[in-house]
Structure formats: C-alpha cells, structure tokens
Amino acid sequence: MLEHGGRLRQAAITYGIPMDDWLDLSTGLAPYSWPLPSIPAEAWQRLPESDDGLEQAARDYYQAESLLPIAGSQAAIQALPALFPGRRVGLVEPCYAEHHHAWRRAGFAPLALADDEVEEVLDHIDVLVVVNPNNPTGRLFAPEQLLDWHVRLASRGGGLIVDEAFIDPTPEISLAPYTSAPGLIVLRSLGKFFGLGGARLGFVLAEQSLLVCLAEILGPWNISGPARHVGRHALADKPTQRIWREQMHTDSQRLASLLTAYGLAPQGGCALFQWIPHIRAAALHQALAEQGILTRPFDQLSALRIGLPGSEAGWRRFESALAQLSPEMRCPR
Known part of the structure; x- marks a missing residue:
C-alpha cells in the first residue's frame, strides 16, 4: 500500500499529540463543510438504484454525455488497466503515485515521462x-494540448486518460465536455473540491461502450445509497459551488503569500494546495508536525504539499508555526 496524506491517527501516535489538536493540511481536500442534506432511512435500508437522479445531476454538472459513478477515482485507477491489454503506456510524472502502481500491478511496464518528453514518444505509445x-506539483496542461494528444492516440486505437481530481475550481479547462469521443477518458471526484473524501464517490467520463466494460469489472452497487444521495445534492448545488470556487482561489493566493513571506515561496500549486520543493523537506515536515500541523511530504522529490487552512484560527496557527521555524528551515535551498 502506498503512502497518502490524511493519516492523522498515525501522526497523533508518532508525535504524541491528540487527534483533535492537529491542523491537517496534508490531504488537499477542501477544508470547508459542504451543506449536506439529511439522509433518508431508505438510503441505508435499500440496495442502491441507478434511477435516483445522481447520473443526471452529474451529466449536468460535468456537461458530459455518458458517465459511470465509481467509488472515488481510486476504483477507476485500479480497474482501467484491464481495458487496455498489451498496450504501451506512458505516464506524465511525477504524479499521483497510484497510477503508476496500478499499471505495474496489472503487468504493464509504464514509461515515466517528463512534461517535455511526451511529444517525442507519443507516436510510440x-x-x-x-x-x-497535477497532483502534487500543480502543473497544468492546456486543453488544446491534451486534445491534440488525444486525437493522435485515438487515430491508432489508443487513448488518453486524464485525472481531473483537482480541476473543479477551474471547470473551464476541463475535458469533460469532449468525452463522447472514442479514446478520451476523464476521471472526476467529489473528494477534493466538494470536500467529501469520506463519501468515496467519483465518476468516469467516456464513451458508453467503454463504460459498459468498466461497469462489468466493478460489478453492481459499487456506490452506497447514502453516497448517491449526498452526491446528487452536492452536484446540483450551484450557489455553494460558486461560493466555494471564489473562496478557494482567494485562500490559495493567501496561502502562497503567507508561505512566501516566511521564505517558502511555492513553486507550483492550484486552488487547493501549494507545492514547496525544499532541500530539507523531511525536516520541515517534522518541524511542523511537532507543532501539530500535518503536511504531505514527498521524500523522493524533497518537497511538501500544503493544503488550505479552513478557519481563521487555522490560519493564525499556521502562521505562528511558520514564525517559529528556524532560519535554515525558511530557506528552500
């Protein structure tokens, strides 16, 4: 099992700090609380049914013709390799490590590509x-670039898989509206922007024939009734979506400015996190953890991903922790 952010119980044990005393900035999830509806008893008592309005709410939100609800992006990441037997696969890295892990576990030898290496190998995968x-660096490809790659791959019967887990604050750059085209697969999640990681709900957007094959792999009832109920309401709640987008962009800029003021200028990020390469990233992570602030370390990249505080008290606490760092910790080099 790979390491992920959000392992708060483990951090509490490691540092001897009770769970309630932590400021968790490690997950990249929205730190606000979505105004959720009450869950009716039948959502718990009956098997989930697909005609409850969830799929239509998702099609409206994503502006996509066909989609499949899944138990978070992770379910699709693990299942998709089975649909491409014998294919040559490339991954633009560094990225969310579960992608590479899933393809290797399925028997592939995925080719790790830097951003500027894609063009030279695209015709060979x-x-x-x-x-x-990108998670964790925040690097962003323009839709036009991705669509060009898709056309070239699809012309040979190949495909482009785009994980858009962090794209909801900037929906204008999503490829979701183009997913009726063969060979284009987009993964979306309610875990990040909606802050509903515990619901384990996401979607695969693609042509219908591929979704049928994927549904056969995943089997029936892969989304619980309560998750379907909550997801339907969140996807239709446009006023809260607008408020949260504005708040995230404001808070992301605030986080970047705060880090810069203490000598930790981000080198990437998006509306939900900032990316801090640091020569002593592990020590920086530990120094903050000793103050009850959990960040997400990436040891091989020597960097931290830092999410948004969710309250004014959280912002004050984080700034106080930064102010207490030793001078060498405030120098990324």
Missing part, C-alpha cells in the same frame, strides 16, 4: 495518463 492539474 498507445495510452497516455495525465493528471491535470
């Missing part, structure tokens, strides 16, 4: 996997 915006 069949499937390209891109995370956009």
